[in-house]
Amino acid sequence: MIRFQNILPKPLEGLQHGENSVWERTFELDFNNKTLLNASSGKGKTTFIHLIYGLRTDYSGQILYNLEDIRDWDINRWTEMRRNVYAVVFQDLQLFPNLSTVDNLRIKWELGSDLNFDDVLDMLAQLGLGDKLNQTCATLSQGQQQRVAIVRALISKFQFLLMDEPFSHLDEENTAIALEFILNRCEHLNAGCLMTTLGETYNNKFNQMLYL
Amino acid sequence: MIKKMLFHKLDSVQLLIVTIGVVVGFLFLLTVVHYFGTIKSLASGADSLGANLVVAQKKVSKYAAFDSNNAVFTTEDLDLLNAHPAIQKVAPVVNNQFYVSLAMREEGLPYFSTDIFIQAVDDDMLDLKLEDWRWNENSEQIPLVMPRDFMLMLNQFAASYNIPQVSEEIAKTLNFTLELRGEGGKKSYKARIVGFSNQMNSVLVPMSFMTFGNSTYAANKSSEPTLLILKLDQKKYGDFELLMDDLNLEIKENELLVVKIQGMLYVVLSVLFIIALIIVLLCGMMLAQFSMLLVSESAYEVQTLLRIGYHPMQIAAHFYQFFLRRFLWVLLLVFALFAGMKYGVDRVLMNFGLVVDVWPSWSGLLLVLLLAWLIVIWNYRRILAYISRN
Numbered sequence: 001m002i003r004f005q006n007i008l009p010k011p012l013e014g015l016q017h018g019e020n021s022v023w024e025r026t027f028e029l030d031f032n033n034k035t036l037l038n039a040s041s042g043k044g045k046t047t048f049i050h051l052i053y054g055l056r057t058d059y060s061g062q063i064l065y066n067l068e069d070i071r072d073w074d075i076n077r078w079t080e081m082r083r084n085v086y087a088v089v090f091q092d093l094q095l096f097p098n099l100s101t102v103d104n105l106r107i108k109w110e111l112g113s114d115l116n117f118d119d120v121l122d123m124l125a126q127l128g129l130g131d132k133l134n135q136t137c138a139t140l141s142q143g144q145q146q147r148v149a150i151v152r153a154l155i156s157k158f159q160f161l162l163m164d165e166p167f168s169h170l171d172e173e174n175t176a177i178a179l180e181f182i183l184n185r186c187e188h189l190n191a192g193c194l195m196t197t198l199g200e201t202y203n204n205k206f207n208q209m210l211y212l
Numbered sequence: 213m214i215k216k217m218l219f220h221k222l223d224s225v226q227l228l229i230v231t232i233g234v235v236v237g238f239l240f241l242l243t244v245v246h247y248f249g250t251i252k253s254l255a256s257g258a259d260s261l262g263a264n265l266v267v268a269q270k271k272v273s274k275y276a277a278f279d280s281n282n283a284v285f286t287t288e289d290l291d292l293l294n295a296h297p298a299i300q301k302v303a304p305v306v307n308n309q310f311y312v313s314l315a316m317r318e319e320g321l322p323y324f325s326t327d328i329f330i331q332a333v334d335d336d337m338l339d340l341k342l343e344d345w346r347w348n349e350n351s352e353q354i355p356l357v358m359p360r361d362f363m364l365m366l367n368q369f370a371a372s373y374n375i376p377q378v379s380e381e382i383a384k385t386l387n388f389t390l391e392l393r394g395e396g397g398k399k400s401y402k403a404r405i406v407g408f409s410n411q412m413n414s415v416l417v418p419m420s421f422m423t424f425g426n427s428t429y430a431a432n433k434s435s436e437p438t439l440l441i442l443k444l445d446q447k448k449y450g451d452f453e454l455l456m457d458d459l460n461l462e463i464k465e466n467e468l469l470v471v472k473i474q475g476m477l478y479v480v481l482s483v484l485f486i487i488a489l490i491i492v493l494l495c496g497m498m499l500a501q502f503s504m505l506l507v508s509e510s511a512y513e514v515q516t517l518l519r520i521g522y523h524p525m526q527i528a529a530h531f532y533q534f535f536l537r538r539f540l541w542v543l544l545l546v547f548a549l550f551a552g553m554k555y556g557v558d559r560v561l562m563n564f565g566l567v568v569d570v571w572p573s574w575s576g577l578l579l580v581l582l583l584a585w586l587i588v589i590w591n592y593r594r595i596l597a598y599i600s601r602n
Contacts, residue, residue, distance in 0.1 A: 076523070079523045
């Protein structure tokens with residue numbers, strides 16, 4: 001569980017926030033919940049994900065993970081969290097463009113997974129990328145890269161999955177397949193997730209809604 | 213896979229330049245340290261007398277040849293020598309004042325006997341293990357340091373009887389007898405050779421034995437020193453030459469020449485050693501810059517690896533292995549080049565009649581290995597710190 005205490009990123013200081021905004025509020029993010037973070041562009045969705053994931057520390061207030069202030073964590077603790085607790089789909093995907101699809105997935109798989117690698121490739125095939133295994137990621141379309149990034153995030157045995165607009169380049173059909181995969185994987189691992197979105201509700205498959 | 217990704221922007225030309233720099237630096241360093249050691253071993257290695265020692269006596273002019281006191285070192289002379297900065301230690305050479313003969317009785321070998329002249333110097337002027345040089349009245353044998361000329365005499369003797377030549381190592385196993393005669397009577401003692409000297413023309417015995425011999429067998433119990441052994445500070449041999457003139461001293465000319473040449477070579481090699489160290493240091497810095505460039509060119513890949521759960525040490529380990537492997541190749545190349553160069557230089561030295569040790573200096577090899585290891589570790593820690601900051 002993560003507790004947010006009056007968090008406000010420095011770049012958003014002085015701006016007006018809505019009554020139900022997460023900024024400058026105290027609330028908790030339960031790792032058993034599937035949460036949707038809904039906001040229009042420029043409200044700080046990516047910033048919110050980055051704060052939780054430890055990529056930004058320029059904020060006021062406190063973020064507590066099991067009562068520990070995450071700002072006090074060193075690189076060892078963050079590595080442990082990123083390996084065993086969190087999984088993430090970045091908005092800019094953060095794939096290795098010069099490596100093949102398979103190698104991009106293997107790099108994450110080699111850090112440890114409850115899946116064998118054939119299961120991972122099977123997941124990729126079901127998302128329509130079975131014929132792109134040896135193609136370098138730089139040559140894949142944005143939508144294809146997005147699916148590779150989603151599969152990569154699902155490889156580890158995570159407790160909480162962070163996703164920053166993971167379906168922004170997917171059509172409805174692929175979005176539905178990918179979402180099913182994500183929710184099934186969370187169910188299987190008894191994990192929660194947080195997904196940012198520009199307004200979609202995904203047929204109310206999420207049980208908590210946050211706003212910026 | 214990760215390695216391929218991290219090094220895909222590697223500039224081979226830059227790597228080659230850095231590698232050549234490192235090879236040159238280490239080769240220079242190894243060469244200087246090796247020949248430094250060689251010169252040192254030439255100075256001290258094979259002589260039982262310690263390094264930088266000279267035996268000095270007073271010059272005897274033809275007008276004073278019959279005045280025995282003219283050759284004696286007075287207390288003032290000794291004080292002056294002791295206080296001189298070019299001299300680290302002064303010790304008198306004590307002579308026997310009784311008759312001594314040396315005999316060899318070995319089964320299968322002809323009997324050999326000769327009258328000899330023995331001398332003693334302070335124990336700390338000798339480059340011998342103290343336990344080999346210790347003597348008291350209960351000791352079974354008297355340890356001896358023989359002049360190298362003795363081996364020549366012994367082998368001429370052996371040749372005249374058609375028996376095989378004797379090496380220094382074999383000579384150390386032979387049983388000798390020292391017969392002492394004088395006012396106190398006559399007695400034989402067992403003796404054995406423990407070392408050889410080029411600088412002394414007499415047989416050296418422990419000071420404790422000389423004191424015992426002179427007090428037991430000599431008619432005249434006290435004597436003034438006429439011969440001194442001096443330990444010189446090589447860096448100040450010029451001052452010592454002036455002192456020699458002032459005190460009317462003389463030493464073997466070739467001894468001083470050796471000290472002079474050694475002193476000059478030490479200075480030259482010390483300067484070259486410092487230059488070699490600076491070159492190696494610069495190579496280390498060049499390598500560090502190259503490493504940082506390499507890491508920064510892979511900044512996106514490094515950052516992404518960290519974000520998906522890789523520890524900085526896991527990433528830095530790839531750079532560590534890369535540079536460690538290259539350093540091992542560099543060291544092999546350095547050692548091969550050095551071996552080739554040493555072979556050539558040693559052949560030239562042999563043409564001049566100088567036979568040097570065939571093995572490279574271990575201190576040089578160890579220094580090069582140590583510095584290479586330090587550079588690799590230092591580089592690794594810099595890379596790790598840089599990655600951890602990401």
